[in-house]
Amino acid sequence: MKTNTFTLITEGTVSSPAGFLASGVCAGLKRSGANDMALIFSKRPANFAGSFTSCLFAAAPVVLDRERVLSQPFAQAIIVNSGNANACTGEEGYKRAVKMAALTAEALNIPEEQVLVSSTGRIGVDLPMDKISKGVSLAASALSENGGHAAACAIMTTDTRPKELAVEFKSVSGKTVRVGGMVKGAGMIAPQMTVPHATMLAYITSDAGASNAFLAKELNAALPLSFNRITVDGDMSTNDTVLVLANGSSGVDVEADPRDAERFAESFQFVMSSLARQIVEDGEGMTKFVNVEINGAATEEDARLCANAIANSLLCKTAWFGGDPNWGRVLAAAGRSGAKFDPSKVSLDYDSTPVVRNGRDVGTPEASLAEVMKKKEFSVSLNLGAGEASFTVWTNDVSYEYVKINADYHT
Numbered sequence: 001m002k003t004n005t006f007t008l009i010t011e012g013t014v015s016s017p018a019g020f021l022a023s024g025v026c027a028g029l030k031r032s033g034a035n036d037m038a039l040i041f042s043k044r045p046a047n048f049a050g051s052f053t054s055c056l057f058a059a060a061p062v063v064l065d066r067e068r069v070l071s072q073p074f075a076q077a078i079i080v081n082s083g084n085a086n087a088c089t090g091e092e093g094y095k096r097a098v099k100m101a102a103l104t105a106e107a108l109n110i111p112e113e114q115v116l117v118s119s120t121g122r123i124g125v126d127l128p129m130d131k132i133s134k135g136v137s138l139a140a141s142a143l144s145e146n147g148g149h150a151a152a153c154a155i156m157t158t159d160t161r162p163k164e165l166a167v168e169f170k171s172v173s174g175k176t177v178r179v180g181g182m183v184k185g186a187g188m189i190a191p192q193m194t195v196p197h198a199t200m201l202a203y204i205t206s207d208a209g210a211s212n213a214f215l216a217k218e219l220n221a222a223l224p225l226s227f228n229r230i231t232v233d234g235d236m237s238t239n240d241t242v243l244v245l246a247n248g249s250s251g252v253d254v255e256a257d258p259r260d261a262e263r264f265a266e267s268f269q270f271v272m273s274s275l276a277r278q279i280v281e282d283g284e285g286m287t288k289f290v291n292v293e294i295n296g297a298a299t300e301e302d303a304r305l306c307a308n309a310i311a312n313s314l315l316c317k318t319a320w321f322g323g324d325p326n327w328g329r330v331l332a333a334a335g336r337s338g339a340k341f342d343p344s345k346v347s348l349d350y351d352s353t354p355v356v357r358n359g360r361d362v363g364t365p366e367a368s369l370a371e372v373m374k375k376k377e378f379s380v381s382l383n384l385g386a387g388e389a390s391f392t393v394w395t396n397d398v399s400y401e402y403v404k405i406n407a408d409y410h411t
Contacts, residue, residue: 005169005263006270009178012166013148017178017207019043019249023142024154027135029083029121029128037135038080038151040203041108041143045074046247049215050116051223053240059087060097061117062239068116073212075245076114078203079104079136082155082184086119086127087238096127103133107140118201118241120157120184152182155201158405159184163278167271169263171252177260178250179206179267183275185232185282200227202242202275208264209248214255218268219244226272230394231311232283242272280394285401288320289377292393296347296383302339303384303391309337310380311395321397325369327355334382345385351378 015022021041029036050069052062068075079100086093101115108115119127142150152162166180185200210218219242227242254264281289292311297303310316313333319326327348335343348356350372354364372378 006167006267007169009166009168011149012180013164014040014151014166014180014182014203014205015145015148016166016180017205017247017249019207019247020180020205021143021145022147022151023139023144024147024150024152025135025138025142027081027131027138029081029131029135035150035154036081036083037139038154039104039139039143040078040151040205040245042076042205042245042247044247044249045076045114046245047210047212047215048075048116048243048245049212049219050244051219051242053237055238055240057088057238059085059119059239060089060093061086061119062241063094064097064101065116065118065241065243068113072113074114075116076110077104077108078116078118078243078245079139080118080120080155080201081127081132081135082157083121084119084125084127085121085123085239087123089124089126093127096129096132099129100127100132100136103136104140107136116243118239118243120155120201120239123238148180148182155182155184157184158284160282163275163282165271165274167267169267171250171254171260171263172257173252175250175252177206177208177252177254177264179204179208179264179271181205181271181275183279185279200237200240200279202227204242204244204268204271206244206246206264206268207248207250208246209250209253210246210255210264215244215246218265221265222269222272225269226276229392230276230280231308232280232286232396277394280396283396284405285399285403286396287399288375288397290320290395290397291377291379292395293379293381293390294384294392295381295390296385296387297389297391298340298384298387300389300391302341302386303389305337306334306339306382306384307391307393309333310382311393314398317395317398320373321399323370323373325350325355325366325373327369330380330382331356334384339384341384341386347383347385349381
């Protein structure tokens with residue numbers, strides 16, 4: 001795939017950018033025996049930025065990483081475990097997160113403050129440090145330039161597949177710059193993250209040279225177009241995290257030339273939005289991908305409120321699963337969203353098929369609307385007739401399988 005500035009790397013991973021290694025190993029945290037610990041390592045100290053859950057019950061690794069994003073100039077490693085969230089574990093949980101970082105630093109012979117930590121899995125269970133210690137040692141020994149895919153597999157919980165990609169672009173000087181990433185998440189997805197302050201864990205790497213402030217700015221700009229526009233079930237996680245590392249191994253300082261900065265921004269936003277979309281496409285039990293598009297709102301906040309109300313409505317999501325074009329559920333969700341608008345000016349379309357005009361049914365045969373609902377992907381487009389603001393949310397349906405997965409869930 002090509003755009004004006006970047007090319008998609010075949011089988012690209014988080015370790016595709018120069019100077020990055022990764023691994024995925026089994027520490028015994030999962031009952032299934034699947035790989036459950038991942039490590040990302042930059043051969044040189046990297047500039048970095050992070051974004052985290054706004055849930056008040058933020059997990060211990062989130063608390064630790066927030067501190068390091070705010071206080072440390074560089075990061076060099078990210079250690080991740082799945083199978084245990086280390087959330088709602090109190091002061092002891094924080095100490096164990098710190099210990100996890102210290103063990104990783106010792107194994108890699110780097111400063112402890114340059115290690116970031118993530119966890120995902122069951123909430124409220126103490127992190128078994130004997131298994132963590134074993135996993136850190138195995139992960140450090142397994143580091144490889146080709147280890148990105150193994151790392152993406154190791155961070156999964158209810159995910160059905162790893163989610164990863166990488167792109168590259170030519171700088172003004174002709175040098176190649178790469179941006180790679182991986183993400184996990186299929187349920188408990190409704191992140192609303194801030195910089196620096198979702199279970200959704202995302203890791204972006206680049207061999208570009210860039211300052212922490214520049215990376216934070218680009219992350220803040222990309223979030224509304226990626227992870228902050230997705231929802232699977234409306235439940236925000238305690239562990240949502242996005243971490244970005246840029247180590248400069250390409251020899252290109254993207255801040256030195258506005259053209260390189262623009263190319264980096266486009267590549268970075270593409271990686272972020274692609275990873276976010278992959279989460280929705282792998283949502284627990286999903287059968288439909290739904291674009292909820294709000295236009296004509298008085299403010300962006302009104303558009304966001306309206307989009308999220310529809311995207312998180314169980315009545316809407318179950319109707320989509322059943323192929324039922326019941327548009328009254330869409331209008332009802334919009335009406336209770338808190339957005340300000342005149343119902344008599346509202347229009348609704350399913351894809352390009354008219355459904356409602358001026359708040360009333362336009363008479364499109366229900367069979368025609370049902371045909372849209374049968375599609376694997378479709379859009380629910382609502383115009384509030386109140387202004388020029390807009391917002392889009394990517395979501396999916398709720399199926400019997402979603403209920404089964406979450407009724408039976410135990411990592």
